[in-house]
Amino acid sequence: MPHDFPAMLKELHLKVTPRRLATLAALSTATTYVSPEEVHKRLQGEFARIGLPTVYRNLEELAAGGVITKVLHPNRQLYYYFCPNRSHHHHFVCLACRTVEDLECCGLEELEKQVGGRVLSHIVQANGLCQACLRAGREAAA
Numbered sequence: 568m569p570h571d572f573p574a575m576l577k578e579l580h581l582k583v584t585p586r587r588l589a590t591l592a593a594l595s596t597a598t599t600y601v602s603p604e605e606v607h608k609r610l611q612g613e614f615a616r617i618g619l620p621t622v623y624r625n626l627e628e629l630a631a632g633g634v635i636t637k638v639l640h641p642n643r644q645l646y647y648y649f650c651p652n653r654s655h656h657h658h659f660v661c662l663a664c665r666t667v668e669d670l671e672c673c674g675l676e677e678l679e680k681q682v683g684g685r686v687l688s689h690i691v692q693a694n695g696l697c698q699a700c701l702r703a704g705r706e707a708a709a
Contacts, residue, residue: 570595570651579632589613590625591634594649599665600638602646638667639692641707661697662707668697 572591573583581587593609594601607622626647629635638646638660648667650658657670670693679686696707 575632575634579628579634581628581632586610586614586617586621587625587629590622591629591649594635594647595651597649600646600648600660600667602644606647636667639690641694657691657693659693659695659697661700662694663696663700663705665708666697 570591572588575591576583576587589610590606593606603619603623603626606626607617607619610617610622626635630637630647634649636648636650636658638648638658640646640660641662646665648658650667650669652669655673657673659668659670661667670691673691675686675689678689696705
């Protein structure tokens, strides 16, 4: 494994289980964001018995710990993405090809100026069409 998944799980005080490791491996090899159902389908090949609720629970625990990123889609479905970049950053999500790109700009200081206080947490995600999809004339997926 190119990533130290057991150490990541231990850092989050989560038990290192084969299902959690397989979930992280499935996400880390995906080139785009994936749905819980897609993760479940991938894991069914490895585990004879794995329920969709287990997959959802593991994804939520990993997202809460910051190991994976939730992708909030305009279709109101939740997707997940493994981002190896552990520094503070945000994402651009292509709604046609499902790729996710790092954004280094944040705007937290400007937000704090506007609210006149201290921002304790924030979520910034830009949705659109990447350059390749624009050139190819692709539309955003529903």
